[in-house]
Amino acid sequence: MTTLTKLRARVSPQAITKVTRIFNGTLDDIFAELFQNARRAGATRVAVTAEHLDDACLITVDDDGAGIADPIDLVSLGQSDWPGECRSREDPAGMGFFSLAGLDTVVSSTSAAGSFWLAIAGDAWTGEADIDVLPWDGPRGTAIAFHFPPGPDGKLERTVEAAARFFPLPVTYNGKDIARADFLADAYKIIERDGFRIGVFRDRHSPHVATLNFHGVTLKHAFPVIKEVHHTQWSVQVDIVDAPDLVLVLPARKEIYRNTALDHLVALCRRAIFSVIYAEPLHRLSFEDWLEARFYSDDFPQAARQLPLWSPSTAREDYRQVPAFADLEPGATIYDDTDSYDSVTFGRALRRSNGGEPHKLGGPDPRAFHEPITNFIGYPWYDALSCFIRTGECLTHDGDQAAASEPDALTQRPDAIRIELTDQHGNRLDVETDFVIQEGDDSWGDPDCAVIAVTRGSELDPNDLTDLIIDAVFSPSDDSDADSYDTQETRFRHDAAVRAHAILEGDDAAILAGIRMAFADRVAWRIPHGRKLQLTWSSSGNDLTLVVAGEGANQ
Template sequence: MTIQTKLRARVSPQVISKVTRIFNGTLDDIFNELFQNARRAGATFVAVTTEHIGDACIITVTDDGAGIANPADLVSLGQSDWSDECQTREDPAGMGFFSLAGLDTVVSSTSAAGAFSLAISGDAWTGEADIDVLPWDGPPGTQIAFHFAAFPDGKLERAVAAAARFYPLPVSYNGEGLPSADFLEGAHSVIERDGVRIGVFRQRHVGQMPTVNFHGVTLIHALPQIKEVHHAQWSARVDILDAPDLVLVLPARKEIYRNAALERLVTQCREAIFATIRAEPFHRLSFEDWLEAKVNDEDYPEASRELPPLHTVHARDTYRDIPKFEPLAANAAIYDEADSYDSVTIERALAFSRGGVDGEPHCLAGAQPLTFYTPLRQFAGYPWYDALSCYIRTGESFSQDDGFQTRSDDDGLTFRPDRITLELADQHGRRLAVPSDFAILENDDAWSDPDYARIALARTSSLDPGDLTEFIIDAAFSPSDDADADSYDTQETRFRHDAAVRAHAILEGEDAAILAGIRMAFADRVAWRIPKGRTLQLTWSGEGTDLKLLATAGEARP
């Protein structure tokens, strides 16, 4: 066999036999393709009518466009007679009509070149039968009628309405005009450039919503989204007006062809979002996004000098809620807590510094007053943010009035010093000593058992057992979400019981702790059984028990 030295790509004649599989044959595809052909032909309206015959429906799509000059082009896959201008601007593929492939179809058209009518049977689409070209005496434009299965559930009406919603021409259905809408309706801003309209939306969930509108054909394409730091979420949608370089993947036209024009569009969407944010009273762009915004706008302002105040983080929190941002105080600093133990400890230290005087919970009073804020590393790089001292806790010390370091109790988990000092340091090496009357330190087993938390409480502390119980719970209670674990309420009740016993033991001794445990168990499981107005008298010991249900004063015993 002689091998050819030169070849040219060609379409095999066998392709026509598979034409019915090029499109899905859905109503959505059919209406979209026929509507687009009408628009390209210069139509001013599209009319859809239906006639139900038994279990079938004859659907007719009519337009007043320029019509079809050559019927052979209509049934030639990949061939079209669109004008040179249309070819340049739209890149039509000559395939849209074949969305009807396999359906009995009648096409009638009147153009400047003449008029004709084609009756295309189902098997004629694959080239297995001839198609007769018949005379036609109708108005300018094109009329396409095809058989389709009947849809009693309103699917047909929904398909027509969906195709018409963002289509640029008026569409009627059985004589009634269909509603239309601007694809960018509800946009925070609309920027038009290079043949496209870019709508920028604020706080809009994108999900699986269409993001691009090609003259009524809507597509889902991942367009840029920009999230400000704990602030607005911005996204973009695009309405194509006249952008010849933006083309769709053939033949189905369900997605945008990836080329330089698409990359440029994505860039323009980001620029449009940044421009929209620029017009807002303030922004909270991350430092990285701000640098990108400055590429096209050297004077783009920095993020607002605001941060959320320092707030307590609880071990039980599954989501860390950030409080409302506030302008930075003159003595602003950042405190970067390590975990809930650290957070609860510093919360008490800040309150202790105020000596019981009401004030902002994130402020440190004393000789070196500071207002602490929550760190947001997305702002790292902004000069105003980097200039803030960022403190972390580097340790703690416990001492007695005589100056000696205190010793822990025998269990190594409870400390009762005269003084507690938290040691802080910032990124510049500056050190800060913060007095307190309480500190709770992490221990490996403390997450599931409050008895293992390492607790330091000054001898002169004003905390009562209730306060101490809440601190232990806030720092250490982290419920299990295992399938075989008890409910949250059951776990919290059990942990609260153990934390209260520990708090009473530290502050009041073992007998008080035992009584506190009994009291809580009694309140949870027994007290509700005592009738209203009655009194239960209970004596319980190893030698025996005595229970009496007493009547109220002046009431006879039962």
């Protein structure tokens, strides 16, 4: 057991033997690291050339920077000869050159301190062989040439283009200028602060898009995204200008190191988004996001006094498109339907009250109903609105009233139906209608189990009632062994139509309707054109005759 009382961390000399595994050794890594070194050296341009040999490609990266003062720093893992100002501003790790580890590499460099030329191959990368340093007579700057395995046609040029696209210096490939672009070119608004250019983007967020440009090295980081309620989604991308405290995780530099600088940047991004929203004509921030926005601006306005107009939902909807938002008018009210039975019932009541509008209540107490938006709870204007739910129905039979849920209430068609609504304050609102549907036992997928009432004086015809039943009850199965949607809908429509005819016209009409639909689906298409089928069928026998159309009129 050791008797030491103090220790100090150090790098084992054996670490250099694993240097070929520090980087993936891809061209993307190599160009990213060499380009960054050129930028730190104060270069004004970078030139990449490629010579395709029989079994390899000779690639050279040449810059006109300050050059390398001491060659020993070049091959010392974790050590660099960058000036003090560069080290304080960018925290260079002295590892970038080792992205070439394992490749036959030649370096020639001229600096104010002198010039040299050296070649590294094989064991020289792992410290197991000497590297000869030879004199060199060349212009100021550094040229690094290396052999790389040949790749598919065009891949090398595409890799150079990708590395140069957002790099701050001009880059050429075999003498041709490589196009560059502004990382924030498509931003809705660009805000410059604390060494960052923050681009705020409108409705253009994707986890597959790079969000940070670190002097040409682009990364995917999950910066803040703020989504307004059924409205704009705001996201950001960040272009680094001068941020010495924001550093990348070494050695690969594929993610941002979590420190106070990153926390500060995230806060700046949120502030930037809120500042853009503040300048918009209106917003639909959730109440929670609005409270945060007020930390940045005390006079941040509340969300626009708008809500989606209420419209009925159906049982078959897996996803429902939110209706268009509209300004709140006097009499604006919220209706919070609980299911498709409730929604279809209330929608019929509204259309009947005003002649067809799906969201307005006519009569002596006119109102415009809107959808509830729970994210708005907390805004004073939203909390002040009455929010009604359906709390009961009352059916009148010959002057006597009964609740629709009572077992005998639907044995005969009522004279009148009244839907009872109650808001969050206990206020009642009664709506007269001619139709109500409720969920009965096992009613999902079975129109015969739904509880339905239609007044005697209703103007609903069997087709209208069939559609109402379908909207309230039909929920197709998406199991892998289920029939197609069309087959399920057709079968359900037959059952719903039979139920509708039975309610409105009686049992005989329902039987005939079922036969008629079955005949139309399965038999009618077999009758030849210009012919007519005469059919008589009973338990005692049947008779089918094909005649020419127009014959047998008296039979």
